[in-house]
Amino acid sequence: MSNKILITPKSFKNYKHKAYPLIEAQGYEIIENNLGRTMTESEIINYAKQGVVGIIIGVDPLSATVLEQCKDLIAISKYGVGMDNIDLKKANDLGIKVKSALGANNISVAELAISLMFSMARNIPKNVTSVKNGSWDRVIGCELTGKKLGLIGGGQIGKEVAKRACGLEMSVTIYDPYFSDSEFLSKYQITQCLNINEILSNSDFISLHVPITNETKHMINDHAFSLMKPSTILINTSRGELVDEEALYKALSNALIKGAAQDVFSSEPPPKDNKLLKLDNFILTSHIGAFTNEAVEKMAMVSTHNLLEMLA
Numbered sequence: 001m002s003n004k005i006l007i008t009p010k011s012f013k014n015y016k017h018k019a020y021p022l023i024e025a026q027g028y029e030i031i032e033n034n035l036g037r038t039m040t041e042s043e044i045i046n047y048a049k050q051g052v053v054g055i056i057i058g059v060d061p062l063s064a065t066v067l068e069q070c071k072d073l074i075a076i077s078k079y080g081v082g083m084d085n086i087d088l089k090k091a092n093d094l095g096i097k098v099k100s101a102l103g104a105n106n107i108s109v110a111e112l113a114i115s116l117m118f119s120m121a122r123n124i125p126k127n128v129t130s131v132k133n134g135s136w137d138r139v140i141g142c143e144l145t146g147k148k149l150g151l152i153g154g155g156q157i158g159k160e161v162a163k164r165a166c167g168l169e170m171s172v173t174i175y176d177p178y179f180s181d182s183e184f185l186s187k188y189q190i191t192q193c194l195n196i197n198e199i200l201s202n203s204d205f206i207s208l209h210v211p212i213t214n215e216t217k218h219m220i221n222d223h224a225f226s227l228m229k230p231s232t233i234l235i236n237t238s239r240g241e242l243v244d245e246e247a248l249y250k251a252l253s254n255a256l257i258k259g260a261a262q263d264v265f266s267s268e269p270p271p272k273d274n275k276l277l278k279l280d281n282f283i284l285t286s287h288i289g290a291f292t293n294e295a296v297e298k299m300a301m302v303s304t305h306n307l308l309e310m311l312a
Contacts, residue, residue, distance in 0.1 A: 004051045005307070008033040008044070009058030009079040011291065015300040022304055026311075028054070045069045054307045057086065059287075064090035075310035077303040080105060080290055081157075082239065084212045097310040103156060104298035105290035110160030112289045113207050113237045114168075116261035117144060119283060120233045126280050145169045150203030152196065152219075153238070154179035158209035162190055175199045176210075200227040205235060212239040220244065225251035232257040237289045240265040245276060252281050263289045 005028045012019070013032070023030055031047055033039055039047075039060040048055060048070045055062070055070075056077045064087045067073065076086060078100040091098050119125060122141035130137055149165045151158050154176035162172050166188045173191040175198075185192055193199050196219075199206065206228070210216050220234065221244040228234075234257060236243055245266055251257050259281035268287055276282050290299065 003027055003053065004029045004031055004048075005054045005056070006031045006033075006044070006048050006052050007056045008039050008060045009056065009299075010036065010038075011296050012056065012058075012079060012300050014293075015297050018297075019300050019304040022308065026308060033060075041066050048073065054311055056303045056307055059085055062086040062091075067091055067094055067096065075099075075307055077101070077307035077310065079299050079303045082211055084239065099306040099310060101299045101302040101306065104302045105295040106156045106160045108292040108295035109157045109237050109289035110164060112263060112285070113157075113161050113209075113235050114164050116235050116237070116263070116283065116285075117149075117205055117207075117233065120235075120259045120261050120281075125283055144205075147171070147204040148173065148202055150175065150193075150199035150206045151209060152176070152199060152206065153209030154181070154192075155209060157237075158207075159184060161207055161209065163188060166190065170205075173199060173203070197227055200224050201229070204229070204231060205233050207235040208238045208242050210238060210242065212241045217241050218244040218247075220248070222247045222250070225256050228257050230255055230258065234260040236260070236262040236264060238264060240268070248282075249276050249279070252276070252279050259283075261285075263287055 005023055007030060010033065020030060041061050041063060044060060044066050051072055052070060053072050053074045054077065055073065056079055058079045062076065062085060067087060067090050073096055075097040076091060081100050081102060083098065083100055086098060088098060121144055123139040127139055145168060147170050149170045149172045151162055151172065151174045154174040158174065162174065165172050173193045175193045175196050179192060219242055225247055240262065248260060252260060261283035263285045264287055265284060270277065277284065
C-alpha cells in the first residue's frame with residue numbers, strides 16, 4: 001500500500017513532536033531526511049520512487065526527472081513560499097497537487113531585510129570585525145530615517161517590509177506590476193511606482209521581494225546598477241538569481257553603489273574563493289530569512305496541514 005510521506009527540510013525536526021502525530025493519525029508512514037543536508041535528485045528518487053504519496057519539500061530539487069520517477073506521488077507541500085525548486089508544469093501535467101506555506105515566514109524575512117539595512121547603514125559587520133582585531137577606529141554611517149526605500153515586489157513579505165520601514169519614518173515606494181492594494185498604500189502613505197527605472201534611480205535602499213522567473217532573472221544587472229545612485233544600498237532576501245553577481249561585483253568594486261547585503265546566492269553555499277566575499281561593502285548571510293523559531297514552527301505546521309488537506 002502506498003502510504004508514505006517524505007519530509008526533506010532539515011529544520012522540520014524541531015517541531016516534529018507537533019506535526020508527526022497529525023500525519024501518523026492519518027495512517028501515513030514518515031520518511032525523514034537524515035542526511036543533515038539538502039537532498040540530491042538521485043537521493044529523492046531513491047526515497048520516493050515507490051510508495052510515497054506526499055512530500056514536504058524544502059529547497060531540495062523536484063525537477064521533471066524526479067517527478068516522473070515518483071510513481072505514487074499525489075501531493076507536494078512546500079516548506080516555505082518560493083517554489084522555483086519544483087517543476088510546477090511537470091507536476092501539473094502529472095496531476096500532482098502543489099501548495100506553499102503562504103504567510104508562514106513573512107515576518108521573519110521582513111525583519112531580516114530591515115536588519116540588513118541597519119547593518120549596511122551603520123557598517124556593523126566591518127566595525128565588529130575591526131574591534132575584534134584590536135582596533136577602535138570608527139566608520140561613519142547613516143540613518144534610515146528620512147531615506148527613500150524602493151521595494152521591488154509588493155507581495156506579503158514586501159508589505160511587511162513596507163510597514164516596518166514606515167515605522168522607521170522612511171519614504172517607501174513599491175514597484176510591482178501586479179500590485180493593486182490601494183487601501184494598503186493609503187493606510188501607510190506608500191507610493192506606487194509603475195516604472196522600475198524610477199525606483200532604481202531615486203532610492204537610497206532597494207529591497208527585492210519577487211520570485212525567480214524568466215522575467216526576473218538578473219533583473220538587477222549592469223543597466224540597473226548604472227541607474228542607481230552611488231549612495232544606494234541593495235538588499236536581497238529573495239533569490240540569488242535576481243542579481244547578476246558579476247555586475248554586482250563591478251558595481252561594488254567601482255563604487256557605482258555604496259553596498260549590498262544578501263541572504264541568498266546563485267550557488268549556495270558559494271565557493272570560498274568567490275570574489276564578492278572579499279569585498280568590505282558586501283554582506284552575505286546563509287539563507288536565514290525564514291530561519292527563526294517562530295517561522296520554522298509556522299512552516300512545519302502549515303506545510304503539514306496543507307499536505308494532509310491535499311491528500312484528503
